[in-house]
Amino acid sequence: MTSLVAGQIVxxxxxxxxxxxxxxxxxxxxxxxxxxxxxxxxxxxxxxxxTELDSAALASNKATVPDMLWPLDQLQPALDTEVIPLLATLSAKAGDLGTTPPLANDVNPLTVGEFVRWLWADRQLQP
Structure with a gap:
């Protein structure tokens, strides 16, 4: 397993x-x-x-997703080639000031809670 450090994106x-x-x-x-x-x-x-990159959410006082405690062996380090475009996308959305809803095309967007439930359910099924 790769050793993770604070500040790393996973x-x-x-x-x-x-x-x-x-x-x-x-x-x-x-x-x-x-x-x-x-x-x-x-x-x-x-x-x-x-996140702090999402200034529209902060301005509207939307609830943010809380930090999570997670097993290290399930976290995968993200590659720089994935993270740089992702951060650019998040920065662009933050600069948009919310004029276009980010979820406009999705009637029932996936929440972090649903994602976590899926993840744990799928992990329980693995041998």
Whole structure:
């Protein structure tokens, strides 16, 4: 397993959707890490999760996604070639000031809670 460090971008993947997060703290003795969700990315959309890059969400006082404690062995390091375009997309959406809803094409957008439930359900089915 690759050693993770604070500030590194990682992801969790389930059903063609990735939850990208920043590692806040690594707790080696417990084999877990605090992560801060940044974005959920599927084939059709990128959803900013109320980070400081999402100024429209902050301005409207929308609830942000809380930090999570997650097993280190399930976190996958994101490659620079994935992270740089993602951060550029999130920055562009933040600069948009919310004039176009990011979820306009999706009637029932996936929430982080639903994603986590999928992920745990799928992990329970694996031998």
């Amino acid at each position: 992801f969790l993947e389930c059903r063609q959707t990735r939850l990208y997060a920043e590692v806040i703290q690594v707790l080696e003795p417990r084999s877990v890490g605090w992560i801060r969700p940044l974005a959920m990315v599927s084939e059709t959309q990128t959803i900013a999760l109320g």
